Amino acid sequence: MKKLATSLLAAAAAVAITGAAQAADAKACFIYVGPIGDYGWSYQHHQGLLDVEKAFGDRVETAYLESVAEGADAERAIERFARSGCDIIFTTSFGYMDATNKVAARFPDVKFEHATGYKRESPNVATYNSKFYQGRYVQGQIAASVSETGVAGYIASFPIPEVVRGINSFILGAQSVNPDFSLKVVWVNTWFDPGKEADAAKALIDQGVDILTQHTDSTAPMQVAEERGIKAFGQASDMYAFGEQTQLTSIIDDWGPYYVERVQAVLDGTWESHDVWDGMAEGHVAMAPYWNMPYEVAAMAKKTATAITVGVLEPFTGPITKQDGTEWLAEGETADIGALLGMNFYVQGVDDQLPE
Amino acid sequence: MTRIELVRRPQHSALFSVLSPFIAVLITALIGGIMFAMLGKSPIGGLHAYFIEPLTEVWSIHELIIKATPLILIAVGLSVCFLSNNWNIGAEGQFIMGAIAGSVMPVLYPGITGPMVLPLMLVMGMAGGAAWATVPAFLKARFGTNEILSSLMLVYVAELFLDWLVRGPWRNPEGFNFPETRSFHADAILPEMLSASGRAHYGFVFAILAALIVWFMLSRTLKGYEIRVLGESPRAGRFAGFSAKRMVFFAFIVSGALAGLAGIIEVSGAIGQLRPAISPGYGFTAIIVAFLGRLNPLGIVAAGLILALSYLGGEAAQISLGVSDKVANVFQGVLLFSVLACDTLIRYRIRIVRPQPAAAPEPAR
Amino acid sequence: MSPDVIQAILLTVVTAATPLLIAAMGELVVERSGVLNLGVEGMMIIGAVTGFGAAQITGSPWAGVLAAIICGALFSLPFAVLTLSLATNQVATGLSLTLLGLGVAGMIGEQFVGLPGVRLEAVNVPFLVDIPLIGRLLFGQDPIFYLSIGLAVGVWWFIFRTRAGLTLRAVGDSHGSAHALGINVLRVRYLAVMFGGACAGLAGAHLSLVYIPQWVENMTAGRGWIALALVVFASWLPLRVVIGAYLFGAVTIAQFHAQAQGVAIPSQLLSALPYLATIVVLVLISSNRRMTMRNTPASLGKPFVPDR
Incomplete structure (x- = not known):
């Protein structure tokens, strides 16, 4: 019992420490439609997240949610990110289109990037896709x-x-x-x-x-x-x-270059909405x-x-x-x-x- | 060998009816805490994320209600099925067909607007779900076909039918050929209850109403008595003059209609259009909810909220602790197992039997 | 079509059907004992991940097969303890087991994602395998296929030709009477549930070592549910499970061939065919009511608590 109590105390201390470590300049958040273990679509987006971590180190905090079902769950997940201090949120499936735009309308200070869609209903939504x-x-x-x-x-x-x-x-x-x-x-x-x-x-x-x-x-x-x-x-x-x-x-x-570029734009304060359809030329x-x-x-x-x-x-x-x-x-x-x-x-x- | 023995209580223990959920949560917290510690995460932080964090903010409570609404609606209907011994495993399909039937108006006749559109959609949704549930009911009543199988198979068929509709005939003409219908017009959207603080819609009111009505029917009417008698012993039911075949239809139609209502409420209230995937398995999760609620509609309301909490908590833990969604699934599994195990205490006393010191001669039988 | 192509197609059908057959055969024994375990999908994915992992770590696919069987059986234990010792509801507990299995397998499997697996190589009997049309079908398949056939024959023999099988059926048909006869109902059911778990584990190993030698999350993709359906479809008769599994495999494969031939039917309708066919066949079978009633375990899904 005593052992348990000590470990709980240690754990509580650990919470305090991680709490203090959150001094990053920006937070980038990602929502995946599949498990990152699919070795396909969601896996590649997650590689992009890892590129962001590599490029910015401690300056940028990252978070992700995987296997988020399209529909009501997606809107909740995006809203949760928007409320948890994310500065930029990448929603990486076509089916998140309406949910992304709905949440974006409610959080004008957060940047939203929706992959493969075409709706940009507020100035804080950008869309991107690859050729x-x-x-x-x-x-x-x-x-x-x-x-x-x-x-x-x-x-x-x-x-x-x-x-x-x-x-x-x-x-x-x-x-x-x-x-x-x-x-x-x-x-x-x-x-x-x-x-x-x-x-x-x-x-x-x-x-x-x-x-x-x-x-x-x-x-x-x-x-x-x-x-x-x-x-x-x-x-x-x-x-x-x-x-x-x-x-x-x-x-x-290869989503990495795009993600790094956009997170950089948030850090620099130069982020703007756009519709990007890049291909081989942009890497x-x-x-x-x-x-x-x-x-x-x-x-x-x-x-x-x-x-x-x-x-x-x-x-x-x-x-x-x-x-x-x-x-x-x-x-x-x-x-x-x-x-x-x-x-x-x-x-x-x-x-x-x-x-x- | 040490073994567990159950001793039936003369009557359900009122004490444990109340206590067992708390014991279950305690066990889950213990196992969950150990699991978090093994993963190198803080047990307290983990449990906090699961059980407390989703309840600390108003918007999150709205989301809890949204998530619980379809689970409660479907599970309430299923309780009628399961109590009458009809194993409807296909509520997921009935949910989808309800969503499809309910969407006929806003998708095919977007020009028709007005206050009558929404009630009509809800009724059509119920009809769609009920109609789809009638198929296994008919096959069971007419041919004796096993309903577990036929209702389950019809889930896959419904999913593919929805897929075909939204990619083909019902595709949004202005949507660049993406697989979704046009967005519903304002009159076809189920309004939000308190739109200032969150997006919870009136669907939850329907869920509570449905639970109350079914609870009343089950506990206070002859029909409820008929359901229980036929469920416990079809033979006894026949002697009492009840028709088992009619009950098959009744149970399936009630649960199909409620699943269909849940479908159109989800589409109209939370999504706003039809798309290839509208349910993350509500129809299946609701089966668990029905049993967690002990097949009692009022218990189901509580169970639906608890399960919804565990979904939200799982997400919160993913973000605040950085655990993967797999951990969230395991945690949910442990919670369900503990709740089910602890409910045993209501009906039985548990005795741990130690091995006999010496092999006593067996009394002759 | 040349004999080689026909044989190749038949081989595809058999491969698609084998995991269904194995898992269904296990579940058949479970249900014959009067227990309905809806956790097949969960036990199957545990078999898939542990089979893959053990093969990866030891380098031996057979170690994988063994690990999958053992872990499948072990993973059925929580279900057994709850439904048998604690008399919980079997439907809800089984569903929870599936949820838990998908989660646990995902956790174990995180380290295996993206690794090419170890393949359990096919048996090749020299000369015989070259017989046209049937050579590879009979003498050139993977070992688990032969195991599955042995399993089917074994289960049939056990249920209908042995004393222990009679006991199993007695427990499934009326646990009260079986108990009165002095049979330890719970022990029989524990063993049956674990056998079902072992079979589901083996079916999972077939997926991750033969069918598609890799680990990916949710790779069972609903096959456990199909296996469950097959048991009912077969009205609890082992031979019919075999027929049902191959029929289901054949319809599944046929739709891809129809598409590749350019048949202009919506692919969703083709994808729905196996499910519709299952319902139709089931209706045909169940119209023979006496036959169905005789084989349905009467105590299926009902908890048993021995009175003392």
Whole structure:
């Protein structure tokens, strides 16, 4: 009993000490939709938080909440952060859009950054996103160069513009190498279910694809590809460890630079609302090292990535025909941002019907 | 071997009815404190974050009420089901279908406004939940199909149906093809009770009303008697002239309607639009709430508030202590186990039996 | 379609079905003893994380399998103590066990995130494995598949052909009469619950060592619930659990093939098919009422407190 009492006293002292240590200049807070252990979307955002800690050390305090369900829970979590002294709050899922804006209206002194959304109803809300589709174009080129069957498989999560854009960019890249290349798409209706993703991967391989790419978060498809001896692309993070004979490259969501930049802006007092859609040029989308492919293919991929980075190549440049055969973009024409943001149609070459 | 033996009390212990929740909290605090200490966190700070912090601020109490509302509404309905021996595990699906049916007006007919919209939505929500609950009821009454399974399977179907709606036909035409319906117009939003201090809406009033009505029905009416008799012994119920089949429908429709009401209240009061995921598992958590409340609607109100507190406390602990949400889940699990275990004291005395010193000869049977 | 492709598809179905089969077989024994444990999902994820962890630390996948079985059984104990010794409500306690399991597994697993796992390699019987169409199906699968078949046969034999199985059924059908006959009802139920835990643990190990050799949070993704459904679906008959698991696996896999073939049906409807199919089959089975009644453990879910 005495021992317990001492430990409780020590604990109380510890509270007092941690209380005193909170002398940071700013507090940055993050809300994740999944567990940081998903090794995908939420994991990468958390890497961004770690970058913030690395960059500012004691100057910036951080906090996060993981697995916050969209809906009523999200609004409460954001409000809790706003009340607990956060200076800037990153809400990292599309589904937090309305909750972020509602809370932001009530806390004008706190800065809010919402990922992948489009609503900025008060001046203290900014939105940000990354042009992942740029990486998909590079992947498409690699796929068409490496594939023997001329068919790739795409494990897709939900038919939202973000995913459709990735599919279209992938097939456009592939067609720039092999005009007859085609793409099979399977929708698994989940962002994260390793078993289901593995099942979909196997089904696609059995249907004759010899390259896999995914827009879901787990490493399961990579492992299936490794087991079956075909090639695959990673997603969100470098999944090389899960497919050393398999991973061609991976699109890496690197949120770190953006988070550091925005926290710096808060420290400097220069933070302003904006809508940012950055890509390779700003370092927010990066390609993992190119493995398991001939030297020439890797060289071509690097060249393409560089061209996109410096801005001489835009994946969505005409002529592009929609799946139904109508013309979308004329020769040399580029897509406007609204069409990209709301994309809900396939371009030619996708062997699938887009769910309506 | 030392073992535990239960001795049935002649009647429920009034003392332990009151005491057992407190003993449970004490046990949880002890285990939780040890767990926090093992993680290198302050036990006192942890317990403070869990049980006290969410209650120290007005806005947080509003949030507590918001979180508890769907849990109480669903669990009250489930108590009717469980007492009558109908194992409705699919309240989550009924919640979703209620939300969908209730949203027909603001989503498909946004031009129709006025004070009648909201009552109509609530009624349609109840109808939607009840209709979805009728399916397992019908299958059970007509074919003897096990309702645990059919109601559970229908949860997945409802989730996918909602998913299809918000990505397809009901998608917001101005929403850049993102998966959500248009935001409800002002007349379709359940108003806040005290909007100056927080966002708690009138849903909680419905939850309390539902608890009172069902409590009255269960304890003061013939219907309540019928529910209990059929639940305890269908045979006895038949002799008393009650129809087990009709009871199946009654129980499922009541609990489906309340789950559906919870669904439309959550969407209209707390979210403001339909989206692919509208419930973090309320329908399943409510099953626990129903039993924590000992299947008594008034107990369920308390249980719903306690469980809601443990969610909020978990979040508070994540932020103020930096523990992960896994710790919060474990803590919640420990709390539930302690409460369930301590409730045993109401009905039984516990005797620890020590091993016999020598093998006494067994009396012949 | 070539025989190789057909075999590959069948293999996928079997892999998808195996964890369901194992967990359901364990739960069947539990329910036959008159206990309803809704904590399958929780015990399964404990098996997945401890199996992965043990294999990672020792480098041996078999150590993982063993650890998963033991930890699954141990993790069922809190449920057993509460529902059996303290006579708490089984539905609520089982649900709480699932909550606790997901939390504990997440805590244990934090150190394993992002590590490629150790794979339990498939058995390959030389020559026989090359037989077209059935070679790999019969002679080239992972060891847990063979265990699952052995388990199914063993459970069937135990329940219907042994004295102990008769005791188990007696306890499940009427604990009062069983007690009067001098059977130690609670001991039988303790053993049954732990067996169920061990099976759920093994099913979890299949997920994290064979199906997808990695650890990620919530990787069971509701499979424990499907296993529970399968037991009822099978009206508590082991053979039907096998059929049900493979049927469920087949429908799950078929929807992906339909999509890859470009079938224009909303994918949500395809995803819902396994659940709808389960309901339909269940209705068909349950219309034969006498058959169902005979196999339903009459004491299912009711607590038993021996009077003294």
